[in-house]
Amino acid sequence: xxxxxxxxxxxxxxxxxxxxxxxxxxxxxxxxxxxxxxxxxxxxxxxxxxxxxxxxxxxxxxxxxxxxxxxxxxxxxxxxxxxxxxxxxxxxxxxx
Amino acid sequence: xxxxxxxxxxxxxxxxxxxxxxxxxxxxxxxxxxxxxxxxxxxxxxxxxxxxxxxxxxxxxxxxxxxxxxxxxxxxxxxxxxxxxxxxxxxxxxxxxxxxxxxxxxxxxxxxxxxxxxxxxxxxxxxxxxxxxxxxxxxxxxxxxxxxxxxxxxxxxxxxxxxxxxxxxxxxxxxxxxxxxxxxxxxxxxxxxxxxxxxxxxxxxxxxxxxxxxxxxxxxxxxxxxxxxxxxxxxxxxxxxxxxxxxxxxxxxxxxxxxxxxxxxxxxxxxxxxxxxxxxxxxxxxxxxxxxxxxxxxxxxxxxxxxxxxxxxxxxxxxxxxxxxxxxxxxxxxxxxxxxxxxxxxxxxxxxxxxxxxxxxxxxxxxxxxxxxxxxxxxxxxxxxxxxxxxxxxxxxxxxxxxxxxx
Numbered sequence: 001x002x003x004x005x006x007x008x009x010x011x012x013x014x015x016x017x018x019x020x021x022x023x024x025x026x027x028x029x030x031x032x033x034x035x036x037x038x039x040x041x042x043x044x045x046x047x048x049x050x051x052x053x054x055x056x057x058x059x060x061x062x063x064x065x066x067x068x069x070x071x072x073x074x075x076x077x078x079x080x081x082x083x084x085x086x087x088x089x090x091x092x093x094x095x096x
Numbered sequence: 097x098x099x100x101x102x103x104x105x106x107x108x109x110x111x112x113x114x115x116x117x118x119x120x121x122x123x124x125x126x127x128x129x130x131x132x133x134x135x136x137x138x139x140x141x142x143x144x145x146x147x148x149x150x151x152x153x154x155x156x157x158x159x160x161x162x163x164x165x166x167x168x169x170x171x172x173x174x175x176x177x178x179x180x181x182x183x184x185x186x187x188x189x190x191x192x193x194x195x196x197x198x199x200x201x202x203x204x205x206x207x208x209x210x211x212x213x214x215x216x217x218x219x220x221x222x223x224x225x226x227x228x229x230x231x232x233x234x235x236x237x238x239x240x241x242x243x244x245x246x247x248x249x250x251x252x253x254x255x256x257x258x259x260x261x262x263x264x265x266x267x268x269x270x271x272x273x274x275x276x277x278x279x280x281x282x283x284x285x286x287x288x289x290x291x292x293x294x295x296x297x298x299x300x301x302x303x304x305x306x307x308x309x310x311x312x313x314x315x316x317x318x319x320x321x322x323x324x325x326x327x328x329x330x331x332x333x334x335x336x337x338x339x340x341x342x343x344x345x346x347x348x349x350x351x352x353x354x355x356x357x358x359x360x361x362x363x364x365x366x367x368x369x370x371x372x373x374x375x376x377x378x379x380x381x382x383x384x385x386x387x388x389x390x391x392x393x394x395x396x397x398x399x400x401x402x403x404x405x406x407x408x409x410x411x412x413x414x415x416x417x418x419x420x421x422x423x424x425x426x427x428x429x430x431x432x433x434x435x436x437x438x439x440x441x442x443x444x445x446x447x448x449x450x451x452x453x454x455x456x457x458x459x460x461x462x463x464x465x466x467x468x469x470x471x472x473x474x475x476x477x478x479x480x481x482x483x484x485x486x487x488x489x490x491x492x493x494x495x496x497x498x499x500x501x502x503x
C-alpha cells in the first residue's frame with residue numbers, strides 16, 4: 001500500500017535563531033524520523049526560518065485535556081501573591 | 097504499524113492522559129458524541145410510544161441520562177458561542193458544533209486542493225522561463241504552493257479528516273478546487289498575470305482568514321500570507337518588465353491581463369445574495385467579510401496598480417465613484433463561473449488527469465520510502481543500534497539541559 005497516512009504524523013519544532021527555544025511550527029507525515037526532518041526542512045524553513053529542527057511523533061505527545069482546563073490550572077488561580085505586583089511598597093523605594 | 101487509532105494530528109490533538117472521554121479528540125468521534133443526545137432522545141421516544149403503560153426504571157434512567165446529555169450539549173454550545181463572541185480561537189480539542197467542523201473541513205480541503213492544483217498552470221512554464229533568474233523564481237513559487245497545500249491539509253487533519261480521504265475526494269471530483277485554475281496559461285505573461293491578479297485576489301481573501309476563529313486554519317494562513325506576498329510582487333515585476341519591453345511584449349502582457357481579470361474577480365465567489373454558506377460562516381467568524389466586500393476591495397487596489405504597470409483593465413464600466421469612494425465596475429458573467437465550476441472550463445479535464453497521474457506515478461516513491469523506513473527500523477532493532485539511539489537521545493537531553501542552563 002502506498003498511502004501517505006500510513007506514514008505517521010510528526011510535530012515539527014523550529015528554533016528560529018540561536019538563543020531562542022524551539023517553537024511548534026506545524027505537522028507533517030513522514031515514514032521515519034530522518035525523512036520527517038528533511039520534509040520539515042523543506043516545508044517549514046524555506047526562508048531561513050530556522051537554525052535547528054526537532055521532529056516528534058505526534059503519538060508520543062501527552063497533552064492536558066481541554067475538558068479540565070479550569071480545574072487543571074485552578075491551583076495557580078488563587079495565588080496572586082506569586083506575582084510581584086501583589087505587594088505594596090512605599091513610593092520612592094528603589095531597586096525593588 | 098497499523099494501529100486502530102488513527103494518528104492524532106498536531107500537538108493540539110495529542111492524547112491526553114487518563115481521560116475517559118476520547119470523543120473530543122477526533123472529528124468523527126466528536127460528531128458521535130454530539131449526536132448522542134438526539135439519538136437517545138429519539139430512541140426513548142419510540143420506546144415510550146410502543147409501551148406507554150410500562151414505564152420502567154430503565155426508562156426513567158434513560159430519561160435522566162438524556163436530560164443530562166442535553167444539558168451537557170447546551171453547556172458546550174454556550175461555551176463555544178462565548179469563545180467565538182469573545183474573539184477567542186477554537187482549538188482542535190475544544191468542543192465545536194458538527195456543522196462548524198464540517199464547514200471548516202470543506203473549506204480548508206478546497207483551499208488545500210486549490211494550492212495543489214494551482215501548481216499546474218505555472219509549472220507549465222518552468223522549462224520555458226526566459227532567464228535563469230525567472231526560472232529559479234518560478235520554481236520557488238511553485239514549491240511554495242505545494243507547501244501551502246501541506247499546511248492546509250494538516251489544518252484539516254486537526255478536525256479529524258484524513259489526508260488520504262481528502263486526496264481521494266479531490267481525485268474523484270467530490271471536493272472542488274478554485275475554478276481559476278481551470279484556465280490555461282497561454283503565454284509567459286500569464287505567469288505574471290497569475291502572480292499579480294490571482295495571487296492578489298487570494299491575498300485579499302486570505303488576510304482576513306488570519307483572524308479566522310479556528311486556530312490551526314488561522315495559523316496556516318499567517319504563514320501562507322507571508323509567502324504569498326513574494327508571489328504577487330514577482331508577478332507584478334514580471335508584467336512590468338513586459339509592459340516596458342517591446343511592443344509585442346507589451347501586447348502580450350495586456351492580453352494576459354485581459355484574460356485573467358474577470359476570472360480573478362470571480363475568485364471571491366458568487367454575489368452575497370447568492371452565496372449559500374456566507375452568513376453562517378460570518379456568524380462563526382470563519383469568514384470576516386462578505387464576497388462582494390472583498391471583491392470591491394480588490395478592484396480598488398488593482399486600479400492604481402494597473403496604471404503603474406501601463407496596462408488597462410478590460411472593463412469599460414470601470415470608473416471611480418466619488419460618492420461611494422470606491423470604483424464602480426461592470427457586471428460579472430456568472431454563467432461562465434457556474435459553467436467552469438461544473439467542469440466545463442477550458443482545463444478542468446487536463447488538471448484532474450494530471451493530478452491523478454502525478455499521484456499514481458508517485459506511488460513507487462511513497463512505497464520505497466515506507467520500505468526503507470521499515471527495513472531501517474528492523475535493522476536498528478536487530479543490530480543493537482538501539483543503544484546508539486539511546487546515546488543519541490541522552491546527548492539530546494544533555495544538549496537541552498545545557499540550553500536551559502544558558503538560557
